[in-house]
Amino acid sequence: MSDTITTAATATRAEYCVVACAEAWRGAGEVLASPMGTVPTIGARLARLTFSPDLLLTDGEALLIGDVPALGAAPAVVEGWLPYRQHLALVATGRRHVMMGASQIDRYGNQNISCIGAWARPTRQLLGVRGAPVNTLNNPTSYWVPRHSPRVFVEKADMVCGVGHDRAAAAGPSATRYHRIPEVVSDLGVFDFETPDRTMRLRSLHPGVTVEQVVEATGFTLTIPDEVPYTREPAAEELRLIREVVDPRALRDREVCS
Numbered sequence: 001m002s003d004t005i006t007t008a009a010t011a012t013r014a015e016y017c018v019v020a021c022a023e024a025w026r027g028a029g030e031v032l033a034s035p036m037g038t039v040p041t042i043g044a045r046l047a048r049l050t051f052s053p054d055l056l057l058t059d060g061e062a063l064l065i066g067d068v069p070a071l072g073a074a075p076a077v078v079e080g081w082l083p084y085r086q087h088l089a090l091v092a093t094g095r096r097h098v099m100m101g102a103s104q105i106d107r108y109g110n111q112n113i114s115c116i117g118a119w120a121r122p123t124r125q126l127l128g129v130r131g132a133p134v135n136t137l138n139n140p141t142s143y144w145v146p147r148h149s150p151r152v153f154v155e156k157a158d159m160v161c162g163v164g165h166d167r168a169a170a171a172g173p174s175a176t177r178y179h180r181i182p183e184v185v186s187d188l189g190v191f192d193f194e195t196p197d198r199t200m201r202l203r204s205l206h207p208g209v210t211v212e213q214v215v216e217a218t219g220f221t222l223t224i225p226d227e228v229p230y231t232r233e234p235a236a237e238e239l240r241l242i243r244e245v246v247d248p249r250a251l252r253d254r255e256v257c258s
Contacts, residue, residue, distance in 0.1 A: 014256035111162030132161035148186035150219035165198035
């Protein structure tokens with residue numbers, strides 16, 4: 001009981017987000033984790049060190065690594081070379097779980113990282129579509145949003161890059177066969193699509209956040225259960241791994257303010 005109380009009192013918002021991201025890879029088996037962002041990267045490495053020891057990790061570029069170095073440190077064990085063509089083969093065969101970012105995401109999980117505004121005359125040019133459509137149609141794709149706001153959680157994405165549930169269903173069985181969006185993690189909570197119409201549902205709140213805050217920061221109507229649990233607390237050993245092994249420089253706090 002004392003460990004639980006201490007953990008709850010000392011864990012930061014960023015550390016709750018790390019644990020929520022790590023949970024995306026629970027029970028994933030021997031698949032490639034492709035986290036995009038500081039907090040998801042810490043989460044993937046935490047999962048590898050704890051409940052998903054078979055998870056494959058990279059150095060963020062082109063090497064499969066056998067150990068779990070701190071962020072920014074070189075790996076001590078290199079298991080193999082992962083050039084772009086082999087990485088694409090993993091994507092096409094579903095042996096990867098990517099956690100992407102989202103400049104916009106709507107109620108069905110359609111994600112935009114390409115542009116803001118009308119395609120013919122956008123007000124902002126972003127990354128481009130990149131590999132988002134292939135990701136969402138071939139392997140599990142989760143999302144990480146470090147700043148939850150109505151500008152990100154929108155009624156309708158200006159440009160669809162990652163395919164959501166409604167568009168996958170409209171495209172038919174070839175699109176839905178491997179389509180899966182396990183979770184969306186933001187600095188306010190965790191969300192999924194476990195609803196009859198496959199629209200976004202609030203699954204858990206990070207401690208210190210209220211349902212009202214989430215509703216105000218979301219540009220569409222969320223499904224809100226009658227009772228919303230809190231995101232699970234980091235165990236004492238998980239906090240040690242986060243703070244001393246994976247992220248000793250506390251880079252997580254630059255992405256999520258406590």
